[in-house]
Structures are given as C-alpha cells and as structure tokens.
Amino acid sequence: MIDMVKYLILGFCSLLAASLSSCDTANYPPNVKAALNAAGANRSELIKVIRNYSRKPEDSLKLKAACYLIAALPGHYYYESSRLRHYLDYSMLVKRDGWHGEYIMNSMQKLYGSYSSDPATRVYHLQTVKADSLIRNIDFSYKVWTSQPWSRHYSFDIFCEYVLPYFIDDEIPEFNKEEIYRQFSPLLDSIKSAGGSAIEAAYIVNEKLKADGWTFSMRQNHMPHLGSSRIIASRLGNCREMADLATYVMRALGLPVGNDVMPQWPQRSLGHDCNFIIDTNGKSIMFLGAEDSPGVPHFPDTKKGKIFRYTLYANTGSLEMQRDSNETIPSTLSSPFIKDVTNLYASCTDISIPLIPRQEAKHAYLSLFNNKYWVPVDWANVENGRGNWKNVERDIVYLPVYYSESEITPAADPIEVNKDGSFHFLKPDSLHPIKEMECRMISPVVPQYVDMNSFIGGRMQGANKPDFSDAVSLYDITPRRKPGVHWNEITLYSSQKFRYLRFYGGKNWQRDCNISELAAYSPSGKLTAKVFSPKPLVANDPFGAGKAVDDDLTTTFLSDGSTKYKAWVGLDFGKPVSINKIRFAVGMHRKNLDLYIVPGHTYELNVWDNGQWNTIAVQTARQSSLIFEKVPANALYLLHDSSAEVDERIFTWENNGIKWF
Numbered sequence: 001m002i003d004m005v006k007y008l009i010l011g012f013c014s015l016l017a018a019s020l021s022s023c024d025t026a027n028y029p030p031n032v033k034a035a036l037n038a039a040g041a042n043r044s045e046l047i048k049v050i051r052n053y054s055r056k057p058e059d060s061l062k063l064k065a066a067c068y069l070i071a072a073l074p075g076h077y078y079y080e081s082s083r084l085r086h087y088l089d090y091s092m093l094v095k096r097d098g099w100h101g102e103y104i105m106n107s108m109q110k111l112y113g114s115y116s117s118d119p120a121t122r123v124y125h126l127q128t129v130k131a132d133s134l135i136r137n138i139d140f141s142y143k144v145w146t147s148q149p150w151s152r153h154y155s156f157d158i159f160c161e162y163v164l165p166y167f168i169d170d171e172i173p174e175f176n177k178e179e180i181y182r183q184f185s186p187l188l189d190s191i192k193s194a195g196g197s198a199i200e201a202a203y204i205v206n207e208k209l210k211a212d213g214w215t216f217s218m219r220q221n222h223m224p225h226l227g228s229s230r231i232i233a234s235r236l237g238n239c240r241e242m243a244d245l246a247t248y249v250m251r252a253l254g255l256p257v258g259n260d261v262m263p264q265w266p267q268r269s270l271g272h273d274c275n276f277i278i279d280t281n282g283k284s285i286m287f288l289g290a291e292d293s294p295g296v297p298h299f300p301d302t303k304k305g306k307i308f309r310y311t312l313y314a315n316t317g318s319l320e321m322q323r324d325s326n327e328t329i330p331s332t333l334s335s336p337f338i339k340d341v342t343n344l345y346a347s348c349t350d351i352s353i354p355l356i357p358r359q360e361a362k363h364a365y366l367s368l369f370n371n372k373y374w375v376p377v378d379w380a381n382v383e384n385g386r387g388n389w390k391n392v393e394r395d396i397v398y399l400p401v402y403y404s405e406s407e408i409t410p411a412a413d414p415i416e417v418n419k420d421g422s423f424h425f426l427k428p429d430s431l432h433p434i435k436e437m438e439c440r441m442i443s444p445v446v447p448q449y450v451d452m453n454s455f456i457g458g459r460m461q462g463a464n465k466p467d468f469s470d471a472v473s474l475y476d477i478t479p480r481r482k483p484g485v486h487w488n489e490i491t492l493y494s495s496q497k498f499r500y501l502r503f504y505g506g507k508n509w510q511r512d513c514n515i516s517e518l519a520a521y522s523p524s525g526k527l528t529a530k531v532f533s534p535k536p537l538v539a540n541d542p543f544g545a546g547k548a549v550d551d552d553l554t555t556t557f558l559s560d561g562s563t564k565y566k567a568w569v570g571l572d573f574g575k576p577v578s579i580n581k582i583r584f585a586v587g588m589h590r591k592n593l594d595l596y597i598v599p600g601h602t603y604e605l606n607v608w609d610n611g612q613w614n615t616i617a618v619q620t621a622r623q624s625s626l627i628f629e630k631v632p633a634n635a636l637y638l639l640h641d642s643s644a645e646v647d648e649r650i651f652t653w654e655n656n657g658i659k660w661f
Contacts, residue, residue, distance in 0.1 A: 031071035038074055039126045046070050048131035049138075061156065065138050068160040072312045073126040075336060078172050079224050081120040086112045088172075088226055090219065091234035091241075105219050115223065125173070133175045137166045140177050144254040150198040153280040154256060162256035162278060165312050168244055169259075169337070171225035180228065180252035184208070188253065198255050199285065199294050202277050205250055206293040214242060214290045239288065240273040246289025247275060259310045260286070260341060263332035264368045264375040266305040266396045267444075267661060269647065271332075274298060276309070284344050296479050303396055304346055305368050306377040308338040315339045319363065319379045327362060330376040330403055340378075346393040349421035355387050355411045358402050364411045366398040369661070371443075371647050374399050374408060387411065395419045397426070397636060397650060397661040399608075410611035414636045416652060416661075426652065428609045428632035434653055437628040442603070442639045443595045443649040444660040455483055458505055458513070460490065460582055462498030466532075466572070472496065475582070483586050487517075490582040497578055501529075502570030505559060513559040513567035514586065515548045520571060521581040529571035535559060545569050597621050601643035608636040608650075615640075 028036070028050070036043050049070065053063035086108060094101045109115075141164045145151050151159070167173050187208055188201050215236045220226065228248035231241050243259045250257040256278040263271045276284040277294050285294045292298040314321060320336040323329050342348055355364055364387040367374035380387040387400055400412040413425040460475040461468060475490045477483065501520050505513030520527045533545040543558035548569050559567030597603070602620045605628050606613040617628050631637075637651050651658045 032067050035070050035074050042127045045131040049134045052135055062138055062142055065164055075314050077122045077124045078170050079120040080123050081118055083112050083118045084120050087115045091230050091236045095234045137175055148254040149195045158256050161312055162258050163251050169225050171227040174228055177252040184249055199279055202255050203293045209290040242289040243273040243275050260307050262304050262307050263377045264370055266303040266368050269371045307342045309341045311337050311339050328405055343391045348391040348393055350390045351392050351423055352386055352388045361402050365401050365403055367401050369650050426636040428607050428635040430632045432633050434631040434633050437631045439626045439639055440597055441595050442641055443647050461502050463500045487585050492580050497576035499573055499576045502568045505567040515569050516556045516585040518548045519583045520579050522578050523580055527573055529573045533569045597624050601641055604640040606638040
C-alpha cells in the first residue's frame, strides 16, 4: 500500500510538472492537497516550495521530489522542551568519557528534573517546516544524487525514499546535509573517479566511522532520536544511534540507506537497530553504522524474530493505522511509519491458529521471551476465532497473546515454528514423561557478552624462539573472519615446523586476549604442549593461562588490561613440530560463566501451562549438572536460579537434549 501511494504521487507530479503554469492548487495530487490542507498557517510555506520548482521544465524531477516529500509529512513530528534540550546534550557532555556518564546523568536529573516527567511538546513538520529549509534539502540531495556514479543504477523512487528525507524519526530536524557532505565526501574521491558502486562507497564510509570509535551507552534509550550533529560529534549511544549515524552520513553522500528495527531478539533480552543499503538489484544489505560494514555479515547466524523498516510514508497496513480509536496497542508496534521486512532477511512461513476466545478482541499478537517476560513483536486480525500471521521467522518459539492497557494475556499455548515451516503447540504431556532431563546451564552462551569485534587484529603466530622474535603469522582475524562463539577451527597448509604457537591479542591488545581453549594438531592428532604467557603468575588465578588448556569451556584465560605487557597465550611443544590444524574457543564474559550450574545454588524447573509458569521441581546443585526425573514432555521449560540474578532462557527437550530459544 505504501508503494502504491508513492507511485500515484510521482505520477500526479509528472502531470503537474507538464500542466502547471499558473500554480493552480487544483492541479495538485490528492495527497499533496491533503497535506496542504492539514498544514494550517504553514500552507503558504509548502506552496512556495512547489512553485519554486514549477517555473522551469528542467526542475521537473525536483518538483516530483517536492511533492513526494510534502505528501509524506502528515503525522511526522519531533519533540521540543527546554528540559529535553538539556538531556539531548548529555552525549556532548560525556562524549567518550563513559566512566562519568552515570554521574552526569544523575546531576542532570537534580538540575532539571526527571526526563520521564517532562511535558515535551509534539511539533509537527507539516505545520512548522520552512520553505527555505525544504528547498535547500531538495536542491542539495538532488545535486549529490545525480553526481554520484551509482545513481544511474537506481530508480528515482529509491532516491525519494532513501536519500531525500531530512529526518529519520522523531529527532529535531537540522538540515545540515551540506556540512556532513563536506566532512565525509573526500573519503569517496577515488571510488567516484573509478565509477564504484554504492555498496563499495558505503563500506569505505563505515570503515571510517568504525575507525573513529564509538562508546556504547544506553542511558538515552528513553529519549527521542538525538539528531545528526550530536551523534557525529559525540560518537556515543546504543545501536539506534549507531544506525542513525550511518544513515545521516550516507544519505548526505547520496547513498540509499535507511534504518531497520527488531523490537525484541528471539534468543535474549532487548531489541536491536541496524542499517540497510539497497544494492543495484534492489536487495537490502544489512549492516550497522560504526560496526559491521556492508558485505560483512551482521549477526549472520542469529535469529531476528521480526524486522521492521522505518518508512517515510505512513503504512496504511500498519497496526497504528488499523486500530480502533479506543484500542491500546503495544509501544513496539505503535508507529505508522514502519513496514514488515522480515522476509527480506529470514526464512519465513505463514501460520493460522485457533485462539482462546476473547470478547471484542480485534487483534492478537505473537510475542518473544526477553529473559523475564513476553514482548509483542507482530500482530494479526482476529477472524473467526483465529489469528493469521504472515512472514513468521522459523525455528523460534512464540507465545500468542492479547494486549490491553499494557497487559498481555495468553491467547494460546506457545508455538514452536520449525525449520521446515511447520509448527506445533507446546502443551505439557504428563502421560508420556521424559525419564531424565539433565541440565548443565540455565541459558546458552550469549553472543552479546562476547565482543567478536574486539578480536579483529588478533593473530595466530608460530615461532622457534620463545620471545617470538622470529614469529610467522599463520592466521589473521579480520572483519570477514571474526571468530564464532564456541569452537573455531583453522586449517594450515604450511610445511614449516614450529616449537611455539601463540594467540596474540587484537588491536586493544591489553584486554582482547581472552581465550577459553587453545589446541594444536599434527596430521597424527592433538599435540601435547605446555601453556605459557607473559601474564604474571598468581597463585590460584581463576583466569590464568592454564585455563586455556584445561578442556573446559566454562573457564577462561583473561588478559589483564592494567598491565604493560602485550597480551598473548601460547603453547610450547618442546621441539619443532608440524601443525596442520588449530582449534580455539574465545573467552567468555563473566556473565556467561554465571549461566552454568553452580554447586550450592538452588534451581527451580518451570513448565509453561495454562497461561503461566508453574514450578514442578526444586533442586540444590551438588555438582555442575542437575537431573530431573519424570518431566512432562512436549512443553516449554525455564530453569530458574533462585540463588542469583542471572539471564535465563526458555528451552524445549528434543532428541534427548535441550534446544534453547
């Protein structure tokens, strides 16, 4: 429906450009007329923009762009208040100094009051934007777009949707594309002269954004988008700000880029924001500003759950546009300016299920578990007592729910959508129980607690001198060869023999040599070796070098960032040997170590039944595993550590083992 509206507007604007000589508003496309009528006193400013491009035939495309942009403005707003302005300056005050962020935020609350109680005013673009600002944005965006070698591979519609906009969502507009262009355009001089692609250009720009650094902070999560100048200057925020950074910079350079959002990860807490760029075949390439550049897979092996794209036009098929005026809906789905793009990135299926009857329920939702509670991520109309969902990602467990006044109510038993697109309900079966269920963890290793980017620049080296002065690089970790969460295997083809092997830390060498296991193999099998490291020996060091060779993934060698030595851990084989394979596992964050069963802790095994968690067994661990007997089969389970506050994940029991979700 969004695309239909856009094409109608562009078509009408073509007629307008051909026939409009007296600038009679009767010739305007219907959506442009509607926008002008809703603009109130600002109507004259918008008409100035249209008339500006109606005088010369050579401005016909700019006239189309003006119509496109003006017709999209209804419903778009930003927030204004003196308190908000102060809080938006938080990132500028902190910049890279994350250590003092909490102190600064607390000081601001004392000085200005809590932001959560701020009576900020919604300011609508349609009623406030000035003609000069829109004209400057259209002129500059069009000039940059038409001067780039890649623009000939894209439609004008792509330009209007992903280059022309001067805002992303609810940030205060700045109209500073020219300033951003001057700062970053020299990066693209060589690729432009060579006729390079938009993907190549975006890669170069994002590598620069990455090199300039980023401080991750979630203290401004509850605020509107920060705006381009603050983000570019401070380089501080969470994934939303990282995505915004790339969009602001790349759109100013004429690159077709935008923002996607995942309301909730399927396998852990929180949601995620990221970027996309449109390639010459119309395909969306996912990446993240200042992190994974286009061409480098962004969470390639991680389920996404549901992915929505920020749109310039209101989506008439969105929940916000479909709901009744008195119907409350989840905040995760409340914007009219989003569309479902899950099927662009994931294997999906459509599902139709019977629901628990609920009087006058118009919509039902699929929700994902966030370690504590269920978060609605998708919606469907309730029709004849059923919910019909489209583009549901596979190999995930969902809970169908109803939503009202910030409360969710189960609408059916949990659903496991299988890899082949089939699905089944998870309903406890006590007649055919599981004889024994062994649990060694309460949650799988969480990838966000293992920063794979920090390993970039690390390397495996072979040597025949213990100081590695004759080191030979055997394997370099690059953005395209980041390690996985568990075991990683490297095959070597060198005939050279080495007595010593080491893993040398990444670019932040003092802290990025965290290895859980390191082993080397000759053609005849695993090599025997002694472990050594420049890290000072400390009696009973729980993170000493020995933890890298103890065949235990739950222990980790951690380098000490406070010392002056370069961090590495190595193996001494006693004599030069042939090495044809290296296996290693990256070290885990301490939060991941808490996910294993801890002797002395008390655990509760819970089963989801009748719309809630029910505890069916309690055990105090005597060793590093738990055995539960006669557990109801075909259920959704949660193992709770009542002795500690740690992340906990849902799971099923399949093929005599745990399957985590």
